[in-house]
Structure formats: C-alpha cells, structure tokens
Amino acid sequence: MNAAHPASAAIDWAAVRTDFPVLAREVHGKPLIYFDSANTGQKPNAVIDAVDDFYRHHNANVSRAVHTLGTEATETYEGARGKLARFLNVRVDELVLCSGTTFAINLIAYSWALPRLKAGDAIVLTRMEHHANIVPWQLVAQRTGATIKVAEIDGRGALNLDQLYSLLTPEVKLLALTHVSNVLGTVNPVREICREARKRGIATLVDGSQAAPHRPLDIAAIGCDFYAITGHKMSGPTGTGALWARREHLEAMPPFIGGGEMIKEVRFEGTVFADGPRRFEAGTPNIAGFAGLGAAVDYLSALGMANIDAREQALLARFTQALRDVPGLRIFGEAPEKAAVVSFLIEGAHAHDLATLLDLEGVAIRSGHHCAHPLMQHFGVPATCRASLAYYNTFDEIDAFVAALNKVRKLLA
Numbered sequence: 001m002n003a004a005h006p007a008s009a010a011i012d013w014a015a016v017r018t019d020f021p022v023l024a025r026e027v028h029g030k031p032l033i034y035f036d037s038a039n040t041g042q043k044p045n046a047v048i049d050a051v052d053d054f055y056r057h058h059n060a061n062v063s064r065a066v067h068t069l070g071t072e073a074t075e076t077y078e079g080a081r082g083k084l085a086r087f088l089n090v091r092v093d094e095l096v097l098c099s100g101t102t103f104a105i106n107l108i109a110y111s112w113a114l115p116r117l118k119a120g121d122a123i124v125l126t127r128m129e130h131h132a133n134i135v136p137w138q139l140v141a142q143r144t145g146a147t148i149k150v151a152e153i154d155g156r157g158a159l160n161l162d163q164l165y166s167l168l169t170p171e172v173k174l175l176a177l178t179h180v181s182n183v184l185g186t187v188n189p190v191r192e193i194c195r196e197a198r199k200r201g202i203a204t205l206v207d208g209s210q211a212a213p214h215r216p217l218d219i220a221a222i223g224c225d226f227y228a229i230t231g232h233k234m235s236g237p238t239g240t241g242a243l244w245a246r247r248e249h250l251e252a253m254p255p256f257i258g259g260g261e262m263i264k265e266v267r268f269e270g271t272v273f274a275d276g277p278r279r280f281e282a283g284t285p286n287i288a289g290f291a292g293l294g295a296a297v298d299y300l301s302a303l304g305m306a307n308i309d310a311r312e313q314a315l316l317a318r319f320t321q322a323l324r325d326v327p328g329l330r331i332f333g334e335a336p337e338k339a340a341v342v343s344f345l346i347e348g349a350h351a352h353d354l355a356t357l358l359d360l361e362g363v364a365i366r367s368g369h370h371c372a373h374p375l376m377q378h379f380g381v382p383a384t385c386r387a388s389l390a391y392y393n394t395f396d397e398i399d400a401f402v403a404a405l406n407k408v409r410k411l412l413a
C-alpha cells in the first residue's frame with residue numbers, strides 16, 4: 001500500500017489494514033479489535049521497517065560526526081523535520097523536534113510563560129484539557145502568582161464560545177486549548193477561537209495530539225502562536241513529537257534544557273546558544289524514532305489525510321448509531337463536529353469491569369479518567385469507557401464490538 005491517493009480516491013482499506021502486523025494477532029483466542037488509538041496508534045510496516053533500517057544500516061549520532069553514517073543519521077533526522085513541516089504547513093525553522101506533546105507544552109510553560117507571567121496575569125484553559133495541558137500551567141501559576149480561568153462545555157460537550165470569549169479579559173496572557181478532545185472527541189473551532197484571542201493580544205497554544213493523526217492540518221491557517229503534536233498517535237514511534245512556535249517567540253525564548261547540540265560556543269565565562277529550534281533540542285535526540293516518524297508522515301500523506309478523515313467519519317457514524325441501540329448505554333460528548341472517539345458508560349456497570357471483560361473478548365478499549373480529571377468531575381463520574389477508532393479499523397469490527405459489549409453487559413447486569 002504505497003501509491004499516493006488523491007483526495008476522495010477509493011482506497012482499499014482492507015489492504016491498508018494488512019500493513020499493520022499487530023492487527024493480525026489474537027487476544028485470549030479472539031481476533032484483536034483495537035479500539036484504543038486515541039491512547040496510541042498502531043504502526044504500519046513502513047514505520048517499523050524505517051526504525052529497523054536505521055539501526056541496521058545507518059546508526060550514528062546526529063550533527064557531530066563527519067563520517068558517512070553520521071551524515072546519514074543527520075539527514076534522516078533533519079529529513080523528518082522537513083516532512084513534518086510540510087505535513088503541518090509550517091516553516092521548517094520554526095519546528096522544534098521533541099519527545100511529544102507533554103514535553104512541547106512544558107517547553108512553552110518554562111521558556112515562554114515563566115519568564116513573562118506575573119501576579120495578576122491569567123491563563124485560560126478549557127474543561128476538556130488533558131492533564132498535559134493543565135498541570136504545567138498550574139506549576140507556572142504557582143511560581144508566578146498568575147491565575148487560571150476555565151472555559152466550560154455545553155451539554156453536548158462542545159465549548160461554550162460566548163463564555164470562553166467573556167474570559168478573554170486584558171489580564172489574560174495565554175489561552176491554551178486542545179484541538180480535539182481525547183475524551184469527548186469534540187473538534188474545537190480553533191481557527192475562530194485563535195482569531196478572537198489574537199484580536200485581544202492573547203497568545204494561543206493548541207494541543208494537536210488528537211488532531212494531527214486524523215484530519216488535514218494547516219497550522220499557518222489556524223493562526224495560533226504554538227501548536228504541539230505527538231508522533232505515537234500518528235502511527236509513528238513513541239518518544240517523538242514536535243512543537244511549532246512562531247519565529248518571534250522562538251527567538252525570544254531562553255533555553256529550557258541545557259547540554260550538547262543547543263550551543264554555538266561554550267566558555268566557562270558563558271555560553272552562546274544556537275538559534276532557532278536547535279536551541280531547544282539539547283542532547284542526543286530519538287533519531288531512530290524520527291526515522292520512523294518521517295516514514296509515518298509519508299504513509300499518512302500517501303493515504304491522504306482527507307481520505308483518512310472521511311474513513312474515520314464513516315466509522316464514527318456507524319459506531320455511534322450502533323451504540324445508541326445498546327440498552328442503558330450513555331454517550332459522553334455528542335458535539336456536532338467530532339473525531340472517532342466515543343466515551344460511554346453502561347448503567348450499573350463499572351468502566352474497568354466492562355473493559356476487563358471486553359479484553360477477554362479480544363477487544364482493547366480504555367477505561368479510566370483518560371488524564372482528564374476535571375472533565376470527569378464535570379460529569380460527576382470517576383471513569384468512563386473510551387473506544388477510539390482509526391482508519392485501519394473496519395465496519396465488521398464495529399459489529400463484533402457491539403456483540404461483545406452486549407454479551408458482557410448481560411454478565412454485569
């Protein structure tokens with residue numbers, strides 16, 4: 001499955017699925033139904049092979065050695081930066097490579113926010129943020145005296161935009177929000193929201209962890225100041241990701257972590273730091289991981305993000321319809337624009353019991369708080385089940401999932 005597909009081309013999704021070796025395995029004697037892609041995505045052979053090929057044939061450190069392997073390693077790493085930049089529609093010299101969204105948000109918290117914020121300033125977050133986009137801001141608030149304000153959601157799990165805009169008062173210095181909720185699937189209108197923030201001189205950080213794997217992205221068009229992505233949800237390896245930041249911010253930000261690779265000159269009297277993204281990439285990076293992420297970007301681009309989006313929307317429509325017919329099932333989050341993530345509970349059954357029994361049927365879903373305690377507090381539940389689908393899932397799997405769910409539901413009744 002290598003040929004590039006134009007938007008809306010007919011793709012043989014059954015053939016695509018065979019690119020993912022893990023999807024062929026059995027769990028407890030049943031065919032695996034992997035509905036946990038919001039947690040981490042599965043990897044196609046192209047990605048696994050790229051990591052393997054790097055270690056077998058090119059392994060060396062980046063930016064140090066002049067020998068052939070060193071040059072190849074640097075080309076692989078920088079090549080991944082270039083591919084990602086094109087994929088996200090950003091400038092390559094504005095893209096910091098890092099271990100994932102958690103690192104990317106902490107980088108902004110420590111290098112951009114900490115030196116700037118002071119008592120009396122405020123940061124706006126939303127009710128649906130992942131802990132990775134809450135806790136770093138609490139740490140910044142504790143150290144600067146800034147406060148945190150929260151934008152709330154409506155009954156369907158969409159942001160209440162009027163309330164959000166009413167929070168954007170002059171003391172607000174940053175609005176940090178997710179593009180797509182990892183629990184509700186809600187797709188936030190980030191372009192409109194960032195425009196409103198920018199009008200008021202407020203910087204914006206968008207957590208794109210759950211958007212980049214599923215929809216065509218044009219970060220330049222969103223108009224935010226910072227955008228974070230994580231590679232392992234994009235069919236790429238764990239420990240890879242990126243932060244895009246406007247050049248003016250990157251130039252003004254002091255380093256977050258010091259070490260090799262991020263300097264121009266080091267003297268005991270003082271150090272001159274590298275320019276641009278490299279200033280924030282101290283130490284040996286996850287080179288093999290980025291070989292894999294480069295391959296993942298090629299793989300997703302060949303399928304076409306518009307095609308992936310359309311496929312996942314079709315799966316979501318069928319899935320939601322099927323779940324509505326399950327007695328006692330409550331869906332959390334039915335925003336008009338949603339990604340293929342469905343959180344639910346069944347009356348009388350605990351989320352972990354459901355997930356454990358489903359595992360015995362070969363079904364992998366997540367149960368718990370999904371690193372979103374404030375959202376659980378909003379709904380007044382300790383946990384939900386979350387089924388999250390990706391383009392490599394099938395309609396047959398949805399039918400098998402619903403049959404398994406009905407079976408375990410009766411066991412717990």
Ligand code: PMP
Pocket residue numbers: 038039099100101102103130132133178180181182207209210229230231241371
């Ligand atoms: N934000 C969101 C919305 C997420 O879903 C996740 C991963 N569950 C993260 C942040 C954390 O990203 P990472 O795995 O790169 O630390």
